Amino acid sequence: MFIRNQLEILKTIKELKSKLILIDGSLGFVPTMGALHKGHLSLLKSARKENEILVASLFLNPKQFSPDEDFHNYPRNIEKDISIFSDSGVDFVFMPDEDQVYPKGFSTFINNLEGGVFEGEFRDRHFEGVLTVVAKLINIVNPKRIYLGEKDAQQLFLIKKMLEDLNFDVIVRPVETIRESNGLACSSRNSYFSRKEFVDAGNIYQSLLKVCTLWKEGENDSSRLKQEFQKNLEKLDDMEIQYVEIVDPDTFKIINSLKNIKKSILIVAVIFKGIRLIDNIILD
Known part of the structure; x- marks a missing residue:
């Protein structure tokens, strides 16, 4: 021993x-x-x-x-x-x-x-x-x-x-992903942000949650769910969305409709104030 x-x-x-x-x-x-x-x-x-x-x-x-x-x-x-x-x-x-x-x-x-x-x-x-x-x-x-x-x-x-x-x-x-108090996923690159930028970056996770809520309310169209994520981040300056996709967790293939899908993952990558961040939320 x-x-x-x-x-x-x-x-x-x-x-x-x-x-x-x-x-x-x-x-x-x-x-x-x-x-x-x-x-x-x-x-x-x-x-x-x-x-x-x-x-x-x-x-x-x-x-x-x-x-x-x-x-x-x-x-x-x-x-x-x-x-x-x-x-x-x-x-x-x-x-x-x-x-x-x-x-x-x-x-x-x-x-x-x-x-x-x-x-x-x-x-x-x-x-x-x-x-x-x-x-x-x-x-x-x-x-x-x-x-x-x-x-x-x-x-x-x-x-x-x-x-x-x-x-x-x-x-x-x-x-499981560990998050800061504002929901921002913990990352070594978070140290690059000023205090205000750090607070604003929390909108990424809040936008993921809004998509999750919309899905739970019955929305199955992937394009509409992705649009919801993008819409919620449009108000932020210096925010560039590189990709927003919904994929099958077992194959990582894109899912276009969530009808009859038991589990999927919404994956995102953004550049905010010059800092690249990734995050995701499980839809199940």
Whole structure:
């Protein structure tokens, strides 16, 4: 039985594997890119409850950022992140340098045909980078369970599909989206907003709720539901809607009519005050 003494930070694959091979017990894994927030805390809490050993990774994956995105400006606060990991009961943090994950000559990437739509349409090769790093981290850590947030709905779908298609022996535990007091989904990028912008960004979730209400009142036409979302955000300055779609959670195919549909997901991506945000709401 594993008894935790204190958090250990491991920077190489060899170091991590040499520790884990000596330990018996169920292992939970929470992959992160750092800049931890309340959403990450929920993942860690869920993993800590269910497993004897908890491993988290802290790796800002350059392969999932396209050239015009904010990789170099992405929030970083390693000292704060380590403190959060420790307080959350993490046993081991895997914090590799880029050359550990992508050594010289690395050229193999995982892709999925469904990764070119929605997020993939606006973020070139994003999911290629996500799927590849998640596959590598699972192979390195060898967890029984991996914990992923439901906020990134398409990412969650694609990771589950990859694990199924490639016969990974790992259980996916989706964790409910954690929100700020105004409904804005927790995100590392929320720190970019001024106080007023942060408050106004809460209208995204309020608009999702209005669509949900309209659907519960009997509206089944997807185009009308999407129009309701757009209408509610028109009043905000500097708000650009990149996509609004209703999809099947099991296939991520677009649904045009919700008649006789038991469960669907409304997925959205917007740019507000120059900050790109995604969110979703389940219609069931």
